[in-house]
Amino acid sequence: MSAANSSGIVRASGAGQRFLRYLLYALLVLFCLYYLVPLYVMLTTSLKTVGEIRTGSLMALPDAPTLGAWSKAWDTACVGVRCDGLKPYFWNSVVMVVPAVLLSTLLGALNGYALTKWRFRGANIIFALMLFGAFIPFQVVLLPMARTLGLLGLAGSVFGLILVHTVYGLAFSTLFFRNFFVGVSDSIVNAAKIDGAGFFRIFFAIMMPMALPAIVVTIIWQFTQIWNDFLFGVAFTIGDSNPLTVALNNLVNTSTGVKEYNVDMAAAIIAALPTLLVYIIAGKYFVRGLAAGAVKE
Amino acid sequence: MGRLLERWLPKLVVSPLFAVSLFFVYGFIAWTVYISFTRSGILPNYDFAGLIQYVRLWHTPRWYVALTNLFVFSILFIGVCTALGMFLAILLDQRVRAEGAIRTIFLYPMALSFIVTGTAWKWILNPGLGLEKVVHDLGFTDFRFDWLVNPHMAIYTVVIAGVWQSSGYAMALFLAGLRSVDDDILKAAAIDGAGPWRTYTRIILPNLRPVFLSVFIILAHLSIKSFDLVIALTNGGPGYATDMPATFMYSFAFQRSELGTAAASAVMMLATILAIIVPYLYSELRETNR
CATH class of the missing domain: 1.10.3720.10 (MetI-like)
Structure with missing residues (x-):
């Protein structure tokens, strides 16, 4: 599987290698966040009330999570003139x-x-x-x-x-x-x-x-x-x-x-x-x- | 009798499917090409009128906006997705823990509809309540981030959302490519004392030439066809500042009912894709047939 590694892409030993490994994982975590943040924002926003969205921060967790927006989106939100949700x-x-x-x-x-x-x-x-x-x-x-x-x-x-x-x-x-x-x-x-x-x-x-x-x-x-x-x-x-x-x-x-x-x-x-x-x-x-x-x- | 039927059966199965293809792909393309040579407006008109629609198209300022946007978008979208995808693939190729989970995270946006992606980023980039407010809350109250409603910058928001959605795809293709590089070559390089940098730039990357080509073709194809993302994120606006050929065609066909001009723009899109795809398909098929 990991063909490139067996030949040692990062072979320096000791402290240098450990630093590089940390850097590698730090970068990977950073990029995971980059891909996950939009999903996180969607999810937290969907659990907030309109009032909280206006006053709070995009990145904050909801104060009191509610499924109100979900049931509205599914059941009663207006799509054009029809208000039966999705x-x-x-x-x-x-x-x-x-x-x-x-x-x-x-x-x-x-x-x-x-x-x-x-x-x-x-x-x-x-x-x-x-x-x-x-x-x-x-x-x-x-x-x-x-x-x-x-x-x-x-x-x-x-x-x-x-x-x-x-x-x-x-x-x-x-x-x-x-x-x-x-x-x-x-x-x-x-x-x-x-x-x-x-x-x-x-x-x-x-x-x-x-x-x-x-x-x-x-x-x-x-x-x-x-x-x-x-x-x-x-x-x-x-x-x-x-x-x-x-x-x-x-x-x-x-x-x-x-x-x-x-x-x-x-x-x-x-x-x-x-x-x-x-x-x-x-x-x-x-x-x-x-x-x-x-x-x- | 049964034997005879048996001999013809494969052809009997393929021919209706082939006929469907001929009609719905080639027949329809022919119809669109012909309509692009007529004066068709709200209704199709079958009198041949030469290049009149193409002349009109190339005198429409909005068409130039769409082409400029396509140009800007493709270069950034293809460039950033390729660089980011390559970089992520190299990171993941270092015998990383939880590689499967990380790969899943990098790639999940590909499973989403562009409409979902556009809706999400439209909210995140919202001037006032989105990212701008987050930075304000951090204390940087002078920060302005109004790209979504700024006609000069809005096209870059499409790039941002597009890269988020598609860079994982490039990563997956590059990773598969990295994994298929011959082990012996790498061992030989290690014995010769080549460091990681030299191993990558001199041996691995040149070996990935075909993967680069595939990634380029796929991303170019995605950019020329990009329609949903623009509609969901900016709806072509402000004004028609983020129009692309695909939204231009849709607008002329279904909103303004100028069939001839719409057909001409569709033919231009087809020609662009053909110029990229045909040489690629030709070489692919020639190799697989060998």
Whole structure:
């Protein structure tokens, strides 16, 4: 693991080395604080009252922690003209993210499997052309997509968003599974073929159980991307069908009298919680997903 | 019959997915490119009108603001994220205790939506109640920190929040790169008496060239597409002082309904990304196919 250290990046002995170690840990603690302070500020602010926010310090702990801002953000805060809190939009995001993640993952798996284990002429070109879709700036498809959704009668609906996320998630999920299946020996597939197993049987009975790590990485990646998406949500939905990110932005920008920063922060944490939990529980796979698009296997 | 179907099945599975890709990616790009050559306003108009929208775009002062901001933002965002990510990766590579926990802390902002990040930093950078007040309370009452509402400085707040969110990503990529440097080379260097500084600058960093390239591509891609963060943090303001190409395009497409100009700006964004991505993808694919 720590290749660089065995060769002694810091080899000076005695007091000098001890000083360097202290410096190293001091720096690491400092940077941990840098990344954690915004989360700390969000959390403490969300537990304060508006009065305390006005008079107290940004960095202070709340005098008397209260969940008032949380229940307001979830239940009664105004998002535009509607004052039901984030609750309905949270469910919009759930209803959008579950089918979109499952569909794009399953289709990506099938695609990656067919392109690597049943190689046919042009498979590589097809893959390259599809992969390109992962890198385009989505601004270039916004206008025609809006018109297409209108023609399909899906404009402003959660179903429209499911379609959009599935279609544009396909490039990445295909990439993940193709990279995985390329490393799976062809002899497994060939043996199964000789035993008379067909395309789908090999896929479901042999390939999918093997591909569990790739499935986890893809699901986490797609979940994070789709849950956090703002561009498609704001461009293709209106009001009641907004996903959570759009509702959060609207909540923060809805001005009704006194600015309630505690409610804003509670709302922001609510929006962040699902992806944050996934990251804490399955961080290893999250990092693998991040690396997959960048560093070659 | 069954055998024949079996032979065609892989193609039957791939072709609809490929068709979807062709339609939603290439078809849509073609549509946008064509619209950028028409006089389309609120409604699309399919009469070819040459470069008129591009001429308009390049005569729009707001477009220059967006480009300048993109330039300033990308250079700072890519530069600071790369330097900070590299530095953190080297720190973490010193056989540190609790490395896993520290790495988790450095990287968690990547799991957040840019809207969440923007909302949080908008509050922290709030002139009056945020950081400025913290420094005032420490006794420095002359301290002014109004970047968020200062048209000349607001773009730097986007950099601050962007770096906070994405530098951990660069760290993770660099750390993976550091860990993959060949042990034997390092041992040889140690035997030759190379100190830590020389080992890093002469051996390890040059070995990380491909990682630098990946980090650059990913961060450049993020900056060209940056939209959510700007919307949440400054909403493009004050005025349109923090406009970027992505917010410019959105505004012209969905608020001002100038489809032609919006399409032209989207095509300019695509062209910029292509100029960066295509050479990269080409070399990547050529190597994996070997």
